[in-house]
Amino acid sequence: xxxxxxxxxxxxxxGTAGFGAAVAAGRQGLNxxxxxxxxxxxxxxxxxxxxxxxxxxxxxKIIGGLMGELTERLEKMHPPxxxxxxxxLANFGPEIIYDHDIATLTMFEMLEDAGVxxxxxxxxxxxxxxxxxxxxxxxxxxxxxxxxxxxxxxxCSGDGDLSAKAxxxxxxxxxxxxxxxxxxxxxMVGVNWDETFAEPDPYFSxxxxxxxxxxxxxxxxxKLYLMKGFxxxxxxxxxxxxxxxxxxxxxxxxxxxxxxxxxxxxLAQFLRSDIPGFSTAYMTLLSPTVGVRETRKLEAVYKITxxxxxxxxxFFDGIVCCDNPIDNVMRSDSSMTHEAIVDEGSYYTIPFRxxxxxxxTNLMFAGRIVCADPMAFASVRGMPQCMTMGQATGIAAAxxxxxxxxxxxxxxxxxxxxLSRQGVNGLGESxxx
Ligand SMILES: Cc1cc2nc3c(=O)[nH]c(=O)nc-3n(C[C@H](O)[C@H](O)[C@H](O)COP(=O)(O)OP(=O)(O)OC[C@H]3O[C@@H](n4cnc5c(N)ncnc54)[C@H](O)[C@@H]3O)c2cc1C
Numbered sequence: 358x359x360x361x362x363x364x365x366x367x368x369x370x371x372g373t374a375g376f377g378a379a380v381a382a383g384r385q386g387l388n389x390x391x392x393x394x395x396x397x398x399x400x401x402x403x404x405x406x407x408x409x410x411x412x413x414x415x416x417x418k419i420i421g422g423l424m425g426e427l428t429e430r431l432e433k434m435h436p437p438x439x440x441x442x443x444x445x446l447a448n449f450g451p452e453i454i455y456d457h458d459i460a461t462l463t464m465f466e467m468l469e470d471a472g473v474x475x476x477x478x479x480x481x482x483x484x485x486x487x488x489x490x491x492x493x494x495x496x497x498x499x500x501x502x503x504x505x506x507x508x509x510x511x512x513c514s515g516d517g518d519l520s521a522k523a524x525x526x527x528x529x530x531x532x533x534x535x536x537x538x539x540x541x542x543x544x545m546v547g548v549n550w551d552e553t554f555a556e557p558d559p560y561f562s563x564x565x566x567x568x569x570x571x572x573x574x575x576x577x578x579x580k581l582y583l584m585k586g587f588x589x590x591x592x593x594x595x596x597x598x599x600x601x602x603x604x605x606x607x608x609x610x611x612x613x614x615x616x617x618x619x620x621x622x623x624l625a626q627f628l629r630s631d632i633p634g635f636s637t638a639y640m641t642l643l644s645p646t647v648g649v650r651e652t653r654k655l656e657a658v659y660k661i662t663x664x665x666x667x668x669x670x671x672f673f674d675g676i677v678c679c680d681n682p683i684d685n686v687m688r689s690d691s692s693m694t695h696e697a698i699v700d701e702g703s704y705y706t707i708p709f710r711x712x713x714x715x716x717x718t719n720l721m722f723a724g725r726i727v728c729a730d731p732m733a734f735a736s737v738r739g740m741p742q743c744m745t746m747g748q749a750t751g752i753a754a755a756x757x758x759x760x761x762x763x764x765x766x767x768x769x770x771x772x773x774x775x776l777s778r779q780g781v782n783g784l785g786e787s788x789x790x
Contacts, residue, residue, distance in 0.1 A: 360503035364390040364474070366754045367494060367507035369481040372400020373740045374724025374747035375513035376464050377423050381751025381779075382511075383471030387758070390505055391473050392496060394480040395646075398468065399461045400515060400724075402740060405542040405648040407586055407593050409452040411444065412681040412739040415704035415783065417451070420678050422781035423467075423748050424741045428453050430463055438463075438587075445559045445584060448682035448697040453741075454587045457642065481505075481514070484523045489718045491523055509754040509764070512722040513747055516605050517653040520722055525714045526656040531688055531731040538577075538598030538687035539610070539647040541617030545592045545628060545638040550585060553592065553634030559583075561632060568627050575620050577691050583632075592638070594628070597621050600687050604649035614646045650686060650725070650738065657728035658765065659710035666698045666705050666733050671783075674769045675706025676776055677745035678783040681736045688731075698736055706784065707737055709772060712750055718763035721754070723747040749776060 364387075368379045371393030379391040397403045410424070419425045431439035439455035468475050479498040484491045493506040512520045521527055530536035560580035568574035575597075582595045597620045599613040621643055628635040663683070665672075680703065682695040699705060711728040712721050723746035725738045752775050757764050773785050 362390060362503060362505045364388050364505060364507040365758060366390070366509045366511060366751070367392070367481070367505050368511045368513055369519055370394070370400065370512070370514035370724070371398040371475065371477075372513060372515055372724060372743065373402055374743040375400070376468065377744040377747025378511045378513050378723055378751040379473045380423055380467050380471045381748040382754045383468070383473040385752065385755035387755055389473045390507065391468065391475045392479045392481050393475070393477050396477050397461060398464050398475070401648040403461060404644055404646050405540060405595065406457040406642040406644070407544055408542065408595065408648070409444070409454045409584070410740045411449055411452045412679055413453050413741040414441070414451045415678040415680040416702055418782055420741050420745060420782055422745050422776065422779050424744050425780055427460070427463065427467065431455050431460060434459070440587070446582070446695060448695050450680055456587050481519050484510070484519055486523060489716060491717060491719055494519065508719060508758055510720050511747070511750045511754065512720065512726065513724050515649065515652065515725050517655050517722060517726040518605065520655050520714065520720060520726070521653060523717050523720060525717060525720070527653040528656070529653055530651055533689070535689045536602070536604065536652060537650040537685065538600045539602045539604060539613050539617070539649050540595065541597045541614065541621050541644040541647050542593065542595045543621050543625065543643040544586050544641050545594060545625065545635060546588070546590060546641050547638040548590050548592045549634035550590060551634070553583070553632060554585070556633065564631055568631060573627055574623065577687070578620070578624065579691070580693060594621070594624065597624060598687050599647065600691070602647070604652040610647060610649070614644070617647050618643060651734065653726055654734060655714065655722055655726050655728055657711045658713050658715050659708050659728065661707065661711050661727070661729040661733045661737060663698070663730060663732035666736055669699050669703045669705050671706045672708035674709040674773065675784055676709045676749035676773070677707050677742050677781065678704045679707060679737055679739065679742050680704040681739050681742075683732055683735045685735045704783065707742060707746065709749055709753070709769060712746055713764055715765070718765060721750040721764050723750045745781060748779070748781070752776060
């Protein structure tokens with residue numbers, strides 16, 4: 358192959374996890390290539406623009422690290438581009454709401470400042486293995502194939518195609534292979550908040566029931582998730598879910614996106630005609646593609662279980678805190694549940710071992726491909742957690758290269774110490790409660 362590139366670290370995927378991994382590794386002085394298949398960083402955050410960063414405040418304290426830094430940068434802008442708000446939905450703690458375009462621009466700038474070589478519109482396709490090592494990765498952009506040879510590969514692709522091809526075992530969805538619904542979101546702007554949010558039911562269920570019975574809304578829209586957007590008079594509509602879609606199949610994703618957009622336009626029309634406050638509002642920030650919640654979950658040295666969560670386990674190798682409910686979205690039927698898993702004010706941590714495969718010695722992964730059982734997965738997948746998982750792998754890459762060892766032999770104490778030094782709260786002796 359003509360085009361060959363070298364790096365210390367190859368990060369695959371520029372979602373919240375890939376952002377965390379690449380910035381953290383770059384700041385350690387490593388030569389980092391970040392490949393993102395689309396034209397923007399953010400991943401799901403870019404596909405469902407304006408989606409709040411949830412579970413950022415376990416025990417009412419920000420999780421810190423890169424998430425804290427990004428939030429602070431946005432909050433300190435004039436005018437501020439982010440703020441902490443209570444979530445209107447049951448069992449979710451406070452969340453961070455932000456201006457989507459300013460946030461993604463700031464993330465890109467943080468990547469640049471960390472010296473990361475960001476390659477948009479470029480995909481990792483196939484690993485070449487040498488025993489238990491990924492020797493190089495075949496990639497593709499509009500000019501054709503190229504290879505990246507990297508000492509460490511961090512898979513932050515959400516779907517784990519590369520890891521699966523490298524031989525990492527995985528499971529899909531719940532134990533029967535059902536995955537959560539994929540979602541097209543949008544904003545309405547020009548909404549009279551006072552009129553709309555005078556409604557006591559956060560799901561606007563009786564309005565939705567009428568729309569469904571009159572065949573003006575899809576039957577899966579029994580609950581309308583309408584939340585105040587960051588800018589006054591804007592409303593984020595996170596309601597249109599398409600079920601039974603294989604998020605690793607581009608054809609299925611294209612079809613689901615088209616179907617989702619159709620239902621979004623139908624819903625926008627319904628909001629204008631039926632929901633107080635929307636009569637002169639209009640749609641903006643429609644998803645460019647559906648947001649995919651769940652595909653593969655890779656097997657790692659440790660699998661997080663729902664029992665771990667319920668006990669509020671704080672692992673010796675915990676790398677980020679979480680208090681998200683079990684946020685299940687239409688996995689096997691049209692139900693949407695978000696049951697609390699820890700008591701209010703409590704939290705659990707996500708262990709580093711759930712980001713480390715047993716069988717490939719220079720590979721880590723982070724984000725929604727974390728190793729978790731189906732119920733635990735429904736809680737651990739928040740964007741603040743994904744970003745901090747990434748941050749941990751970026752630091753771990755530096756430690757691994759320094760020790761000239763394998764990722765499995767990482768000095769966990771040094772990792773936790775460095776994460777704490779970088780402001781990640783609630784780990785080890787600095788537990789939040
Ligand atoms: C509809 C929806 C609503 C949600 N609501 C919330 C919420 O309110 N609050 C919250 O905190 N979390 C929420 N979540 C969960 C959260 O958004 C995700 O779990 C999180 O964003 C996943 O981040 P990630 O970086 O692991 O993966 P992704 O965001 O999926 O990013 C993966 C990236 O990798 C790229 N990629 C994939 N394959 C390749 C390849 N081979 N080469 C190069 N690039 C590749 C993709 O293009 C993508 O940009 C929601 C998720 C969805 C889908």
